[in-house]
Amino acid sequence: MPYYRAAGEIPRKRHVRFRGPAGNFYAEELMGEEGFVSDSSLLYHQHPPTAIVKSEGLSDSAAHAPLLPNHPLLPRHFRTQDLPAGGDLVLGRQLMMANDDVRISFAAADADSELYRNSAGDEAVYLRSGSATFESVYGVIEARAGDYVIVPRGTIHRWRPAGGGLHALVVEARGHIRPPRRYLSQFGQFLEHAPYCERDLRGAAGPLLADGEDVPVIVRTSAGLTRLTYAYHPFDVVGWDGYLYPYAFNIADFEPIVKRTHAPPPVHQTFEGPNFVICSFCPRPLDFDPEAVPIPYNHHNVDSDEMMYYVAGDYSARKGSGVGLGSITLHPSGFTHGPQPGAVEAVIEGVAAGKTTTDETAVMIDTFRPLLLAGGARSAEDPEYAWSWTKAARGNVSSESADLGPGF
Numbered sequence: 001m002p003y004y005r006a007a008g009e010i011p012r013k014r015h016v017r018f019r020g021p022a023g024n025f026y027a028e029e030l031m032g033e034e035g036f037v038s039d040s041s042l043l044y045h046q047h048p049p050t051a052i053v054k055s056e057g058l059s060d061s062a063a064h065a066p067l068l069p070n071h072p073l074l075p076r077h078f079r080t081q082d083l084p085a086g087g088d089l090v091l092g093r094q095l096m097m098a099n100d101d102v103r104i105s106f107a108a109a110d111a112d113s114e115l116y117r118n119s120a121g122d123e124a125v126y127l128r129s130g131s132a133t134f135e136s137v138y139g140v141i142e143a144r145a146g147d148y149v150i151v152p153r154g155t156i157h158r159w160r161p162a163g164g165g166l167h168a169l170v171v172e173a174r175g176h177i178r179p180p181r182r183y184l185s186q187f188g189q190f191l192e193h194a195p196y197c198e199r200d201l202r203g204a205a206g207p208l209l210a211d212g213e214d215v216p217v218i219v220r221t222s223a224g225l226t227r228l229t230y231a232y233h234p235f236d237v238v239g240w241d242g243y244l245y246p247y248a249f250n251i252a253d254f255e256p257i258v259k260r261t262h263a264p265p266p267v268h269q270t271f272e273g274p275n276f277v278i279c280s281f282c283p284r285p286l287d288f289d290p291e292a293v294p295i296p297y298n299h300h301n302v303d304s305d306e307m308m309y310y311v312a313g314d315y316s317a318r319k320g321s322g323v324g325l326g327s328i329t330l331h332p333s334g335f336t337h338g339p340q341p342g343a344v345e346a347v348i349e350g351v352a353a354g355k356t357t358t359d360e361t362a363v364m365i366d367t368f369r370p371l372l373l374a375g376g377a378r379s380a381e382d383p384e385y386a387w388s389w390t391k392a393a394r395g396n397v398s399s400e401s402a403d404l405g406p407g408f
């Protein structure tokens, strides 16, 4: 994280004697990245954070489910709207696609999760709908629709959805998820050209204390899931300070950057992870040159697979494609994608009639290695999507092949 926060009680200096009201020493814990030479926080526990009483391996069907290559190559459309709802935001994840850098899941959660720690990498959880209380060793964040909640590797936390449940996209990285380096000064301050800044990031309100003994925590590692039982409740931190903590950023606080003619997705970049980026497409003025074509041009990013999650608004560039709110598309390297035929004419007519803004909101993840497809995706695929551009251009597809590959 790019800046310093403190919460609760902390001692005057690092690594000095710090006692509670009964005279007992608090247990100091460093949570740090990259082996003492990157961002870290110091947490002060009422009990030893090392005391465990049991360790059990858990079956993790998602981790071991087959991942199939996108073969034969196709653009894909998955309707998360059609996936089953229920469960919690940790064990109820329905894996959609993955590679060695990132795993992308959908969850329609309505139950509290167990305590959970991802020790394989950071997570970014995007809430498309609903709200939840995010409880962690750093304190509580009230998360609402449109929030990205960034959870650093190793943070013990749990998700408590509000009544009515929530829909979320969960991004599990094999490393750290951070604001793009180019948005930050040499020392980590958000620069003036960045589309968001420190004031837009919401940290935990303060320490969260809970009593309990023999408390289970699900730990994700690259080997799978373990249930570790702690002797004391992990929510026993009386204070912490540092640069490493979970935080929320709402997509409505992203300040879009516009040009006279169409700007490419790097202006929408929100976070970066190892070998992937996360971008936010937000409501904004349409490109305003009198000759502008104010929707995307056809494009082929030869080094990327592009996943798009359509979260709000009206997608004029995709009319007739079957894509709706909650849809996920995958446009892989090897395939040129762009607006549906007829969309350019339609948006230019709209501009002539006085339309000046777009209300579309989407979350995009570009990966620099191909994404493999998982079971969640398979059960929600729209088999007609790949031919939608041809149908719009020609009115039919004369050699339609619905061969979606093995398992589809």
Ligand SMILES: [Fe+2]
Pocket (backbone or CB within 6 Å): 299, 306, 331, 337
């Ligand atoms: Fe694209």
